[in-house]
Amino acid sequence: MEIRHLRYFLAVARELNFTRAAQTLHMSVPPLSQRIKAMEAELGTPLFDRSTHHTTLTSAGEALLPIATTVVTEFDAIPHVIRSRDRRETVRLAIPDVLNPAHRKDLSHNMSAVADRYDFQIRQIPSLDMEAELLNRSVDLAVSHVDSVHPEVSVTVLDREPMGVLVDARVFSAGTQLRAADLRGMRYARGPEHWDLGTDANVRRLADYGVDVSAGLRFSDISGMLMLLRTNRCFVLSPLGAEAVRQLDPTEISALPLTDLELALTTYLLRKKADRWLEPVAQNLTDARED
Template identity: 40%
Template sequence: MELRHLRYFVAVAEERHFSRAAQRLHVSQPPLSQQIQALEAELGVPLFTRGRGGVRRTAAGDTLLPLARGILDAVEHAVLQTRHAGRGEAGRLSIGFAGSMPFTDVMLRLLRDYRAAWPQVALDLREQPSQAQIDDLLANRLDLGFLRTTPKAFDPRLATLVVQREPLLAAVHSDHPLAAQPQVKLADLRDEPFVLYSASLGSGLREQTLALCARAGFAPRIAQEVHEMPTLIGLISAGLGVGIVAASMQRAQLPFVTYLGLQDENASTDVLLAWRRDDPSPPLRNFISLATTQRPQAASASAALDGTGAATP
């Protein structure tokens, strides 16, 4: 039995006439009659009774009609879904993101625009530190990651795309002696207690902070280690230390925290997308294409952060 047998049967059953069914199917009547006879022979039962005015379904024909319609509908649905998946219009995309990413413009905008363009793709979002994302990407447990610049070289199996660059700021308690200055050098903080991400997280921002401090000629005195960016800002608000944060973290708006621009060279952080180079997934490729076309918007969003304590409109 072939799908065309079922299509022919449904047409004859609905039209109740071989000639009209043939016209509907754009075939001549003799081949249509032959195909129905072949179907009846295969099933071993008559599906129609023939008469001068047309045909009537037998009990077997009545039984087959809804089943045949269901099969044809299921096949059509399978074809459409397969085509959607092949074009990246359906499927699943797992996306990791560092804890500071929801404060950036770029991640929220890309997710919103991707959802609008490809609503049938299921998004599986996972908050993870940068190193955990890299590990999961390489282990095929993650399709795409939003992460921060890291001084370490990326595994060559991964491709990356810079989607936003923003300044790094020093975050200090508002009563700190340096809080009245619009900008400082990292060397000005050499004697301060630092609040950093925990080393166990493999945070890109922690690695950047350590590298910048080393270039400034000192190793930071680590007073507290945290797992979440809001906790880091909260401890600074409590007067337990200073920290280095991305400019977008000013949007956390905790009290008693002042953000100071850094005069040091390379005091900026990139928001990266990372994915496996050999991953052919259409949903992934659509996301990368969208991110690539929006890079000018990301640059504009980065420029809107003035790096001196507040985000400009």
């Protein structure tokens, strides 16, 4: 049995679906199924129950899972242990499409503080893809606007930033004490996928106040958003500290918090629990900067 066989087993155990597991391994289903069967033949017992519509672990599979996880984790840690003796460790960090400016500066500051020990390679990818990238080991850490409930992923809250309403200044001028009920009868305009992350719960709460949250109005960039706001009785939800919001002309577009409803966007730090070598890095990135 080779280490790759344990990787195949872990992928199927993680997904409990041969098709999805094959996709994460960048291979087709037949060879994956054959290699799992070969493992089962070598061990003399089934590892998965395929008798139902859903793949499940057998008792033997359950027993192998923690052993395989430990073996693969320790194997993958070998390069980090050896390289860290002589040079900086490389950390592949994924960041989302949009980051609060203050939070971005804090992250940059914290990374600079450990630049003698770690070399950060930054990738910008959509938050919705980050969990899969972590599990595939395409990245080591991910700053995401999407939470994870995957049992192999560790989640730490990095930041909660207030969200507010962007609206035509002719409807509500800057400085207006805006309440959720004031939006009754208005339409919610949805943006691109990364813009809407984390807003679903907020939108559902606004629907209780009589807001039209149907997906009829959509925009794909700032110019489209401005056109929608100026020509329709609608509004947009956005983090109030976003750089794009700060650049808006307040005489044209108002950025207003809701005085009676707290809206927020949460940013998380994700990593694989098995990657214990990343614990000092994760701790550093979650430390608040003291100016």
